[in-house]
Amino acid sequence: MTVWHLLKIVGVGLMLLLAYQSVVSLQKRLTPLSLFADPAALPSDLDDARVHFQPGGEDCARDVAALMGEATARVVAAQGKPFAKEPIVVVYTSYGDYGRSNGYDDVGILATARSGRVLLSPALCHEDKPKLKKVLTHELSHTHLFGWRGVIAERPPSWFTEGLAVMISDGGGAESVDEKEALAALKDGYAIKVAETGVWRDFNSIPFEKEPKPKGEGADFFRYRQNLAFREAGLFVAWLKREQPEAFAKLLTKLQDGAFFGEAFKEAYGASLGQQWLKFRDGAKG
Numbered sequence: 001m002t003v004w005h006l007l008k009i010v011g012v013g014l015m016l017l018l019a020y021q022s023v024v025s026l027q028k029r030l031t032p033l034s035l036f037a038d039p040a041a042l043p044s045d046l047d048d049a050r051v052h053f054q055p056g057g058e059d060c061a062r063d064v065a066a067l068m069g070e071a072t073a074r075v076v077a078a079q080g081k082p083f084a085k086e087p088i089v090v091v092y093t094s095y096g097d098y099g100r101s102n103g104y105d106d107v108g109i110l111a112t113a114r115s116g117r118v119l120l121s122p123a124l125c126h127e128d129k130p131k132l133k134k135v136l137t138h139e140l141s142h143t144h145l146f147g148w149r150g151v152i153a154e155r156p157p158s159w160f161t162e163g164l165a166v167m168i169s170d171g172g173g174a175e176s177v178d179e180k181e182a183l184a185a186l187k188d189g190y191a192i193k194v195a196e197t198g199v200w201r202d203f204n205s206i207p208f209e210k211e212p213k214p215k216g217e218g219a220d221f222f223r224y225r226q227n228l229a230f231r232e233a234g235l236f237v238a239w240l241k242r243e244q245p246e247a248f249a250k251l252l253t254k255l256q257d258g259a260f261f262g263e264a265f266k267e268a269y270g271a272s273l274g275q276q277w278l279k280f281r282d283g284a285k286g
């Protein structure tokens with residue numbers, strides 16, 4: 001065997017290994033919900049058939065059901081249409097099942113919205129119960145938007161979908177960073193990058209213009225960074241709505257109809273996203 005042959009074999013081997021690894025990491029990132037038993041088949045709450053629960057989750061499901069009226073009304077009022085399809089909410093009692101179903105194989109995420117279903121971590125029935133109402137409303141905002149938009153249309157940029165959900169839920173997903181702190185961070189240049197495309201596939205992938213610094217020793221930097229990004233996105237979306245409510249309503253309608261974000265934005269606002277972002281940034285600098 002020549003050296004050339006040997007190199008070829010090593011090369012092909014490396015390519016196969018890389019291909020395998022990318023498949024593995026992709027699967028790890030987003031395992032299709034269809035691979036598991038559909039959580040909608042779980043029993044549902046007697047008061048609200050949209051709320052399903054794993055064994056032992058009856059009490060928490062009742063609490064979720066009691067919040068559904070207000071949470072869905074908030075989303076419908078803010079996003080201007082009824083739900084395309086009734087949302088399904090699932091209360092998990094098993095962290096293992098929840099992690100496998102949420103698409104990230106990560107039990108640290110409090111909730112996700114997937115395929116018309118809102119999946120709630122068991123933590124929302126226990127230590128994170130105070131966040132339940134806002135987190136539920138946040139996820140329902142995603143379910144509503146993607147319910148109308150469908151799964152084929154290109155996803156609007158995450159700063160918009162997350163900002164919308166944060167605004168509607170009055171801070172859900174950004175609990176640890178308040179508006180004042182986010183405005184101060186913006187003033188100091190620690191701003192998220194805002195573009196017409198770009199999906200934050202996980203919290204690590206959120207881009208900043210200037211990387212935020214950890215706040216003191218022992219603080220949960222990962223959570224701070226994610227909450228800061230969500231709060232800044234929420235502030236910008238709220239500003240877009242406040243400045244030009246009619247343009248904002250037009251943008252939402254176009255997005256619900258499946259339009260590409262960049263075109264929908266220009267048509268609704270008659271200005272580029274970059275121009276509007278700079279106006280917001282200048283305002284935040286005071």
Ligand SMILES: [Zn+2]
Pocket residue numbers: 138139142161162165173
């Ligand atoms: Zn979200």
